[in-house]
Amino acid sequence: FTWTAVMQLVEQGKVDLDADINTYLDFKIPPYNGKPVTMRNVMTHTAGFEETLKYLIGEEGETMPGFDAILKERVPARIFPPGTMTAYSNYGCALAGYVVQRVSGMPFNDYVTKHIFAPLAMNSTTFEQPLPKALKPRMSTGYEFASQKAHKFELVGPAPAGSSSTTASDMARFMIAHLQDGRFGDAQILKPETARLMHGTPLTVLPHGNRMLLGFYESTLKGRRMIAHGGDTEWFHSDMNLFLDHGVGLFVSFNSPGKDAAAHPLRSTLLELFADRYFPVDAPKTKPLDRKVADEHAAMIAGHYISSRRVETTFMSLLTLASEVKVFPNDDGTISTSLMLSPTGEPLRWREIEPFLWQQVHGDEILIGEVKDGKVWRFSIGAYAPIMLFERPAPLKAGTWLLPAFATGLAVLLLTALAWPISALARRYFRSPSRLP
Secondary structure, X not given: OXXXXXXHHHHOOOOOOOXXXXXXXXXXXXXXXXXXXXXXXXXXXXXXXXXXXXXXXXXEOEOOOOHHHHHHHOOOOEOOOOOOOOEOOHHHHHHHHHHHHHHHOOOHHHHHHHHHHXXXXXXXXXXXXXXXXXXXXXXXOEOOOOOOOOEOOEEEOOXXXXXXXXXXXXXXXXXXXXHOOOEEOOEEOOOHHHHHHHHOOOEOOOOOOOOEOOOOEEOOEOOEOOEEEEEEOOOOEEEEEEXXXXXXXXXXXXXXXXXXXXXXXXXXXXXXXXXHHHXXXXXXXXXXXXXXXXXXXXXXXXXXXXXXXXXXXXXXXXXXXXXXXXXXXXXXXXEEEEEEEOOOOOEEEXXXXXXXXXXXXXXXXXXXXXXXXXXXXXXXXOOOOOOEOEEOOOHHHOHHHHHHHHHHHHHHHHHHHHHXXXXXXXHHHHOOOOOOO
16 A cells, blocks of 8 residues: 555656655655665665664554654664665655655545545555544454454554555455556556556566565566565464456455464465466476586575574664574485475475576475575575575674574573572681682
């Protein structure tokens, strides 16, 4: 919804995709090495922002600042040059919503209601938090597990990035509008050329992987052309895929992550089965590379990696250390990664079919590595590529030594803390005064 609103203003000549985004703001996004952030960077999630967690999500009853206040409180550090690294950013999406608000002169909620929801008769869709009284009784409750109690209504701090509540029938109207180049019935929310620009302007950061478009991202299955967007809060997990060449959309939403986060593989499996059932295609035939070459390349990609979507400059960067991704070779010439596990918990295996392009064994997903200075310096999985890449950490920031050092330091601290009362009791028992000043 937010990206569609942006494209409406692009269509009207009120927003330039390649202008410095500060043109539309009343606060400053600093440049990175002299390069400004543009709306195109924001829409393709290549602005280079680090991840932000404060005020990301809460629940009804808590006090949450307005999203404009959150944007201004702390501009996240820029950790990549613009246009070079994909890292999905809720801050960036909220920033785009703020541009919509500033340029249109209307509160963001009012703008999307007037210019998207009303023309499409999406009468059960809102960005309001908490929900308006008329919609509250109809809202599904969210659960961590079905066996546990329901949670309160979730609040999203960077609201344009995920606070919308909707229904399947309303989403159908929105999908039909995009499948018909901006038209639903008599309503036209985008001109056909604007819709095609939005759907067909990919940014290639990592070859072979799915790419970010202007707001949507590619979602390719066995060569089928799709554009998509997912959405996740703590308890709700949704996914929308549009088969542009077939005029068909699939929307699915869960009100619980389920055991072992089952909602995520379940929605991707549903999409694959749906595509195979209604739009069957022959899987492309592939041939594994020479075993000697495969072993050499497996050694080049092996190692530890960190996500481009990460906290870098605050205390929460400890999460990055704890979530490093490992890639390792197997005895049969394949590679595996701790990022992708089978339903039984075993790492999936990937066989190299082109130089630095691996295909999932018994599957269609791909893993892409990019080489620099004789070593794979970053990689991604095809479906992950529009959202995040995985790069080797700088030596001084590698969890391979920082985590053991942290554990050792914690152990020394704990032993020191225990030594104080133990030595005090020992001195008292043996009536030996402390010789320390």
